[in-house]
Structure formats: C-alpha cells, structure tokens
Amino acid sequence: MSNIFFLRPPRRKATLEQLSIKYFSISAPKEKISSSRDWYLRHSKDEFVKKSKTDNYRARSAYKLLELQDKYRIIAPGYNVVECGAAPGAWTQVISQILGVKGRLVACDLLSFEPVEDAVILPNTDFTLPNNQLKILSHFENEKIHAVLSDMAPNITGNKSLDQDASLILVYSVLKFALQHTAKDGSLLVKLFNSPNTNRFLNDLKKFYRKVNIVKPASSRKESSEIYVLATNFAKA
Numbered sequence: 001m002s003n004i005f006f007l008r009p010p011r012r013k014a015t016l017e018q019l020s021i022k023y024f025s026i027s028a029p030k031e032k033i034s035s036s037r038d039w040y041l042r043h044s045k046d047e048f049v050k051k052s053k054t055d056n057y058r059a060r061s062a063y064k065l066l067e068l069q070d071k072y073r074i075i076a077p078g079y080n081v082v083e084c085g086a087a088p089g090a091w092t093q094v095i096s097q098i099l100g101v102k103g104r105l106v107a108c109d110l111l112s113f114e115p116v117e118d119a120v121i122l123p124n125t126d127f128t129l130p131n132n133q134l135k136i137l138s139h140f141e142n143e144k145i146h147a148v149l150s151d152m153a154p155n156i157t158g159n160k161s162l163d164q165d166a167s168l169i170l171v172y173s174v175l176k177f178a179l180q181h182t183a184k185d186g187s188l189l190v191k192l193f194n195s196p197n198t199n200r201f202l203n204d205l206k207k208f209y210r211k212v213n214i215v216k217p218a219s220s221r222k223e224s225s226e227i228y229v230l231a232t233n234f235a236k237a
C-alpha cells in the first residue's frame, strides 16, 4: 500500500491519537508524555530548583558551578573569563558575583537571555563561528583569558551517539579557542556528554594543561550522561 493512502485526510473527525495510529501507523507518544510529566514532577521537587528560586539564580545549574568553584577555585576576582552556552544566565550570575567590577566576563549563547550586571552578554551568538569568537575577543583588548568555561549542550536528538558527537564538536571548538587565547596557568571547564571518545579528549587536554580531571558536581542529575572536565595550569599551546 502506498504512503499516499495513509496520508489521505480522515472522512470523520478523529482524535489526534486515532489519527496517528490510523494514518501514520505511529502509536501516540505516551512514553514521551509520561517522561516529560516525570521530568516536571522531578523538577518541581528538586531541592536545587527550589533553592535557586530563593537565592535568585536563573537556573539550578548555578549550584554546579558554585560547587566546583568552592572545590577548585576556578575563578578569582580580576580574571578575564569567557563563558560559552550561558543562557539563561545562572553561571553568568555566579561568575559575575565572583569577579565583581575588577574582572571581565563575556558570556555568549545561541539563545537570547537577559543582561547580567558587570557582564558583557552576547545573545544569539554561535560560539563555534570564528567571527563570533573575534567579537568575544574584542572585549579583552588583546589581554589573555584566565578561564574559559563552557556549559554548552547541543540540541538533544535522542540518538545517543549523534548527541555525543555533537557535544564533542562543541568541546573541541572550545579547546581550539582556549589554546590560542588562554593565559599561562589558566583554566578550562567544559561540559561533555560522556562517550567512548571522552578519553581521547582528556588525552588531548593533557598535552596542554598540567592537571586534567573529570568532575561531576552533586547537583548534576545522576541519570544525566553529562560530565564536566576541568583542566588547569595551562602550560603552552
């Protein structure tokens, strides 16, 4: 039977569910509905979501960076910092609070997001494009960067290996940028979807940074395959 037959409009009014089954032979996405409901329930009970509301952070992700900062002192007042994948701006809030008026923070995202005090924000900006990286650098007046942070995540397709590859492309574009513009002893913090390629990335980092570690903050959801890699003591490119 041809596809055209299946795509013919229904003679009688039908519910969306019936339509999907009859005309496209696809069952209604019950799993998706229940998993987004589960996500919502989990999200609304999540202690970090509640805390972010009282602490005035734009997202629970603020606590991932706060925890890592507490343990590893990645940022210090006076630093030049580049942040990739910043929307809605929770990390930007944290970084800007640490830097105060002394440091310089440039934060970009593909999406638009609200301004953050003492930060230069570049919304609607794809970090991977060379012109956008030049725009970021123009705010540092030829000074080197002390810390490059990326919480970028690709749009999830649901295909694990495609998503892992897309995440890897993002982290390599951050690494390439960092290698050219990081100050001696500077740091790199990137989010990555854990995959069989993680070790390759870690080995590449070890060529340029003296300390390289996988870090998974407590506030990163256990079921998530995201990991953070912290590379410090940049030696040379």
Ligand SMILES: C[S@@+](CC[C@H](N)C(=O)[O-])C[C@H]1O[C@@H](n2cnc3c(N)ncnc32)[C@H](O)[C@@H]1O
Pocket: 058, 059, 061, 062, 084, 085, 086, 087, 088, 089, 090, 091, 092, 108, 109, 110, 111, 125, 126, 127, 128, 151, 152, 153, 154, 155, 170
């Ligand atoms: C998990 S969110 C970041 C959350 C942020 N750290 C915070 O605390 O509010 C990941 C972000 O990466 C951004 N992103 C993905 N690819 C990007 C790209 N090529 N350039 C810039 N941002 C990108 C997405 O738009 C998304 O907003």
